Amino acid sequence: MSSAAAGLPLGSDCGEALDALGRASRIVLSTHHNADGDGAGSEAALAMHLAGRGKHVRIVNPTPFPEAFAFLLDDASRVLPVGGQEAADACREADLAVVLDTSEAKRIGPVHALIRHLPAVVIDHHPAGADGISGIVVRDTTAAATGEMVFALLERDGAAWTPQMAAALYTAVLTDTGGFRFSNTTPTCLRTAARLIELGAAPHDLHRRVYGSFRRRRFALLQESLATLEVHESGRVAWMIVPGAAYGRTQASVEDLEGFVDVPRSIRGVEVALLFRVAKDGQTKVSMRSGAAVDVNQLAAAFGGGGHPRAAGAVLPEPMEEAVRRVVGAVVGALAE
């Protein structure tokens, strides 16, 4: 494509995707479980754009719409809880599904069964996985955020921008770049952000809402997690564990853990940072972050997970201690290669 405004290499599927969106009248949007600012912001902006075109739009996610990003929605009644009758009805009556920020069926969990009969448009910046959702796939792994791709699509579609649409996509780009700090912070993504500010996104306000509005319980949890911080003798791997008991006691949610992995990551000399937490049924979830030395997407894939080369995750079947030993061992091995 040739979106002069965005300069994104979205490919020929971009036009096909816009055609499908243009033809549809009842559209269901979804994103991966535990939606982040990118998934939530992309959904919010696309919902506003499509509703503005007179479409009937509903958002059906595998997990509740994140409370921290609810302010991005112009109409919260469009969000329907999965498992409810309204969500089932919306999916049955829809003529198009749009999946954002993932292209893998397993990442949308129970939503996949609800939308698999529908034609689908997938907009994603992750590398293709083994379990791809079939449909028109618009993929750009060079995009910092799915929100950057949605911006390019909406520009090409001649969107009638509102400050709230701009804010939603600015938040998507802001959060997926860790506040414009990570290696995916490109000139293109900063140009996108600049354009979104011109369209009405307020950087100071959005930064405060995203990074300056944490609940106290987050810090209670961080306090206990910090006590587990360890650095491997090589100095190149560091990890932190979110104690299971503290997790329950502080009544924290997964949203409260946002940014925890930045603690081990920010230690001098550390190339791979890991955050472990208890998952359901005694399993262990690990989030991985890497500099340039190791492709953690490959590493996570070896444990049945995935993500990006520099940010990935996996769920291991074993309990904490064993999972930590196995993952740290694998990272040390990868660093030695």
Ligand SMILES: [Mn+2]
């Ligand atoms: Mn993303």
